[in-house]
Amino acid sequence: MPSSREIHLVRRPDGMPRPEDFAEVETAVGDAADGQVLVQNLYMSVDPAMRPRLTAGQALNEAMMGGALGRVVQSKTDAFAVGDLVTSRMGFREYFVSGEKGLTRLTPDPDLPLTVHMHALGMTGFTAYGGILFIGQLKDGEQVFVSTAAGAVGSVAAQIAKIKDCYVVGSTGSADKAAWLKDEVGLDAVINYKETPIREALEAATPKGLDVYFENVGGAHLEAALRRMNTLGRIPVCGMISGYNDGQSAVRNLSNIIYSRVMLRGFVGTDFMHLYGDFQRDMAGWLKDGKVKYQETILEGIDNAPAAMIGLMEGRNTGKMLVRLAS
Amino acid sequence: MPSSREIHLVRRPDGMPRPEDFAEVETAVGDAADGQVLVQNLYMSVDPAMRPRLTAGQALNEAMMGGALGRVVQSKTDAFAVGDLVTSRMGFREYFVSGEKGLTRLTPDPDLPLTVHMHALGMTGFTAYGGILFIGQLKDGEQVFVSTAAGAVGSVAAQIAKIKDCYVVGSTGSADKAAWLKDEVGLDAVINYKETPIREALEAATPKGLDVYFENVGGAHLEAALRRMNTLGRIPVCGMISGYNDGQSAVRNLSNIIYSRVMLRGFVGTDFMHLYGDFQRDMAGWLKDGKVKYQETILEGIDNAPAAMIGLMEGRNTGKMLVRLAS
Numbered sequence: 266m267p268s269s270r271e272i273h274l275v276r277r278p279d280g281m282p283r284p285e286d287f288a289e290v291e292t293a294v295g296d297a298a299d300g301q302v303l304v305q306n307l308y309m310s311v312d313p314a315m316r317p318r319l320t321a322g323q324a325l326n327e328a329m330m331g332g333a334l335g336r337v338v339q340s341k342t343d344a345f346a347v348g349d350l351v352t353s354r355m356g357f358r359e360y361f362v363s364g365e366k367g368l369t370r371l372t373p374d375p376d377l378p379l380t381v382h383m384h385a386l387g388m389t390g391f392t393a394y395g396g397i398l399f400i401g402q403l404k405d406g407e408q409v410f411v412s413t414a415a416g417a418v419g420s421v422a423a424q425i426a427k428i429k430d431c432y433v434v435g436s437t438g439s440a441d442k443a444a445w446l447k448d449e450v451g452l453d454a455v456i457n458y459k460e461t462p463i464r465e466a467l468e469a470a471t472p473k474g475l476d477v478y479f480e481n482v483g484g485a486h487l488e489a490a491l492r493r494m495n496t497l498g499r500i501p502v503c504g505m506i507s508g509y510n511d512g513q514s515a516v517r518n519l520s521n522i523i524y525s526r527v528m529l530r531g532f533v534g535t536d537f538m539h540l541y542g543d544f545q546r547d548m549a550g551w552l553k554d555g556k557v558k559y560q561e562t563i564l565e566g567i568d569n570a571p572a573a574m575i576g577l578m579e580g581r582n583t584g585k586m587l588v589r590l591a592s
Numbered sequence: 593m594p595s596s597r598e599i600h601l602v603r604r605p606d607g608m609p610r611p612e613d614f615a616e617v618e619t620a621v622g623d624a625a626d627g628q629v630l631v632q633n634l635y636m637s638v639d640p641a642m643r644p645r646l647t648a649g650q651a652l653n654e655a656m657m658g659g660a661l662g663r664v665v666q667s668k669t670d671a672f673a674v675g676d677l678v679t680s681r682m683g684f685r686e687y688f689v690s691g692e693k694g695l696t697r698l699t700p701d702p703d704l705p706l707t708v709h710m711h712a713l714g715m716t717g718f719t720a721y722g723g724i725l726f727i728g729q730l731k732d733g734e735q736v737f738v739s740t741a742a743g744a745v746g747s748v749a750a751q752i753a754k755i756k757d758c759y760v761v762g763s764t765g766s767a768d769k770a771a772w773l774k775d776e777v778g779l780d781a782v783i784n785y786k787e788t789p790i791r792e793a794l795e796a797a798t799p800k801g802l803d804v805y806f807e808n809v810g811g812a813h814l815e816a817a818l819r820r821m822n823t824l825g826r827i828p829v830c831g832m833i834s835g836y837n838d839g840q841s842a843v844r845n846l847s848n849i850i851y852s853r854v855m856l857r858g859f860v861g862t863d864f865m866h867l868y869g870d871f872q873r874d875m876a877g878w879l880k881d882g883k884v885k886y887q888e889t890i891l892e893g894i895d896n897a898p899a900a901m902i903g904l905m906e907g908r909n910t911g912k913m914l915v916r917l918a919s
């Protein structure tokens with residue numbers, strides 16, 4: 266019976282999350298009963314979308330929820346064997362006992378690093394894929410803007426648009442990330458919104474306007490994009506991180522969507538699960554061909570899970586933020 | 593050669609339009625040349641959507657543009673005969689000479705008043721019809737909210753939703769209009785937003801949330817609706833009148849669309865012209881059956897066109913705002 270350290274939310278953050286909002290708790294984990302497995306987590310994911318749940322949704326004084334990749338270490342069901350890799354929403358803990366429900370077996374691609382299944386080849390990449398192709402109805406050669414373009418979702422969305430021969434502008438908040446987007450990813454224009462006001466920078470970077478804005482930020486980014494949208498443009502809304510910590514992110518020019526007949530659509534990955542097979546085939550190929558590049562920030566040990574969450578909100582990660590819990 | 597009085601925009605309004613922003617100018621109108629007709633306008637339409645054009649789009653010191661219904665009084669083309677009724681964008685003037693382009697022959701329904709072709713059975717009603725059924729993808733029995741529900745577009749949208757067996761909440765800004773919506777139109781709930789804050793009133797009126805919000809207002813109305821949207825809800829955005837005069841209408845909780853996967857879509861009537869035949873058949877039937885009721889405010893004479901525009905922005909009209917130019 267292993268003991269498992271887990272991270273609880275003990276206080277709802279007021280603004281940016283702080284270390285005191287979290288607590289590490291050690292618990293005894295029971296053995297698997299009939300129909301159950303015991304899973305040891307190897308990696309856990311930290312995502313911007315977790316922030317709103319800290320304000321409402323995530324229970325206090327319980328282990329937090331989040332994406333995880335683990336290995337079955339004890340099985341009392343025919344559905345999983347010891348050694349199987351499984352993905353779940355049971356992050357922020359080292360071990361857990363589970364029935365079959367909520368576990369998905371992962372067959373790792375032998376030609377790719379295991380961790381890509383936690384981002385570009387997992388739900389992160391799928392969110393970008395379906396968001397830009399299905400919700401955003403991207404057509405070859407269109408004018409595209411992706412915010413947080415160096416982030417785990419944004420970088421995949423931007424690169425899919427490049428694969429579709431689009432003109433792609435990306436925004437990011439640091440010189441290092443801007444350089445990666447320009448030099449490694451090869452975007453057509455890159456905006457460091459901390460150096461140049463987003464409104465002026467986006468206007469200069471989009472001489473042909475915008476057909477699709479892949480929205481991760483909200484606020485001033487969305488206002489700037491709304492000024493540039495072409496007729497019948499689409500704005501798939503993946504996130505609005507600019508308002509996650511202060512609780513709001515006002516948009517003053519939403520009426521721009523009327524005359525240009527623009528669509529905004531909030532979405533989550535489960536809106537287009539019918540595309541998951543296509544996604545896995547396409548993305549595995551693009552990763553192996555080097556057409557989709559990625560970056561990772563991997564912190565070590567569950568002790569660092571709160572720091573990973575806080576660092577993500579402060580933009581201190583590069584690409585996908587992961588915590589390695591075991592190997 | 594008749595002389596024609598016409599209304600010019602002479603100054604862009606700063607906030608609410610004022611009489612000094614407009615001027616009445618008398619001009620000589622020539623005879624129709626080959627291929628042309630001379631038209632005498634009978635009615636002109638004043639619409640909320642005209643307000644943004646006063647800020648940008650409408651040229652200064654020229655006759656303003658707007659929907660009109662006129663009669664051909666001189667014809668030098670086989671396309672139109674003297675006495676034909678025609679609709680055009682050549683409002684705000686008594687007479688005009690025109691080629692065939694921009695004129696649409698109107699065959700009035702003998703069982704309905706002529707003026708309904710200027711609203712419920714014209715582009716106003718069509719905007720409501722396509723907006724709620726096509727853009728809003730309304731399904732029978734859904735939960736619906738319509739803002740400016742006593743207005744020319746809103747009242748039609750709300751009644752179509754009632755015809756489709758929906759639960760329909762309408763908002764308006766006066767007790768008289770609220771009484772008409774409740775007693776004559778038969779909406780399920782009516783909000784007078786000048787008496788009760790829209791947020792609290794809408795929450796109380798929508799125990800099952802909202803599947804469709806037909807948006808005419810923006811600002812606080814949209815914020816209130818975003819709090820009530822059900823999963824996969826739709827917000828067809830017809831207008832955002834609350835921001836037309838102060839130039840902005842901030843929305844702070846747009847991120848609500850992410851988890852509920854809500855769609856907003858700006859639209860204009862020409863987005864679904866393929867439905868115009870269906871619309872005319874359906875709407876003529878509904879009007880004759882008394883299933884769609886309407887109200888009109890008709891001012892007399894072109895002198896009153898600026899007052900009609902100003903009164904519309906101040907909500908002093910009841911239903912469709914028209915100006916009668918001749919009979």
